[in-house]
Amino acid sequence: MLHKLNLENILFLDIETVPEFSEFSEMEAEKKLLWEDKSKYQRKDEFTPEEFYDRAGIWAEFGKIICISVGYFSFRNGSRNFRLTSFKGEEEKLLRDFSNLLEEHFFQPYHLLCAHNGKEFDFPYIARRMLIHGIRLPAKLDLFGKKPWEVPHLDTLELWKFGDYKHYTSLKLLTHVLGISSPKEDIDGSMVCEVYYKEKDLTRIVEYCERDVLAIAQVILRLRQENLLNETEISKI
Template identity: 65%
Template sequence: MISKLTLEHILFLDIETVPQAKSFDTLDETTKTLYADKTKYLRKEEYTPEEYYERAGIWAEFGKIVCISVGYFKTTGDNRSFRTTSFYGDERTLLIEFKNLLETHFNRSHHILCAHNGKEFDFPYIARRMIILGVELPYKLNLFGKKPWEVPHLDTLDLWKFGDYKHYTSLKLLTHILGIPSPKDDMDGSEVRSVYYEEGDIDRILIYCEKDTLAVAQILLRLRNEKLLEPHEVISV
């Protein structure tokens, strides 16, 4: 039961991704063809591969991670805080930094990674990009041979499904119905590509990513029927 989990043992996270290149035209011919093949059933006849390229960031084979934000609870006596930080810059470097965090501070058997739709997106995306870039998988992301109950991942989307696997609820909707401040007050995921490539505003992306990470933690608190974090309890480090 989630009420029995120790909050300090959970690392909350969110990632932001963009297409690997600014435009479809800059890709080599092989990659263009492979992207066209990958997306043809989604595009149908409504979009050309070039028109659909702005969505390339959702696939680890054609996208890249520009930010990983993490957050964790810290309790001192009767006081609690939620601390957030972000890894950004060169993708391979940020993946190594994230891996180092896992291996030095969240490497025990009781440690858990938590994200919204993490099992379908964040966790496999990070693992795939690590493999592509030659970064050895940390234990918490290496699922080969693990039984389902041995996987150290928690997914707030899964928790909200309550076994209804047809059901999808976005982070924006779930925060709204649970009375949690929206993390989408400045931008949403569809704007990350343009903010990154057109505006070059990585700071705006970091703030957005950390807000999503905080929102995941707030959802877990609501699912545990616990008091939400107050603004003064949230610390960016």
């Protein structure tokens, strides 16, 4: 089935998230209590709510999106090209810009969104943050009433599971075993918060996010047993 998909109909994406505030102390009192309750299972007795706050970015209720990178294939005159671009900066604006992309260019029934662990993280996170900002969900993220086979999402983690629900494979491991250059150069996900709030280097984070998008596209090519992209086939817009 994967071989039958038209690559030009797939939007590959990845997001980077950070805690909503740079410091735990910046949260209002009620939200501090809510964070304490939300994080207590993961913290156990090892960390206080404040000590654990640097991980708040993984929850849409306590984090925010600082970058959505996307990529898509284009085939013209017998040549293959993979185009990358990013929405970055102020969250509400980047979410509206991303929504506009979906509504204007990836709205047809045959269009698909693809991410690694996207069904558990990227897609619901984007949808939740859109609703928090009062943004109407684009059709590709509005799953209410849809049957599982009607959901327009591809997930490279799910494809690699082959039905094994116990199995989690990171993108870094998956690219390694499939012979794809690792996207985890320079920084990794655990460093994004520090790079954003302390180093204030959003450009570095965007480059990291775009490498992940490229890696996801390469995984799809490998699963289809097709040639990987080379540098001359990749462009940024």
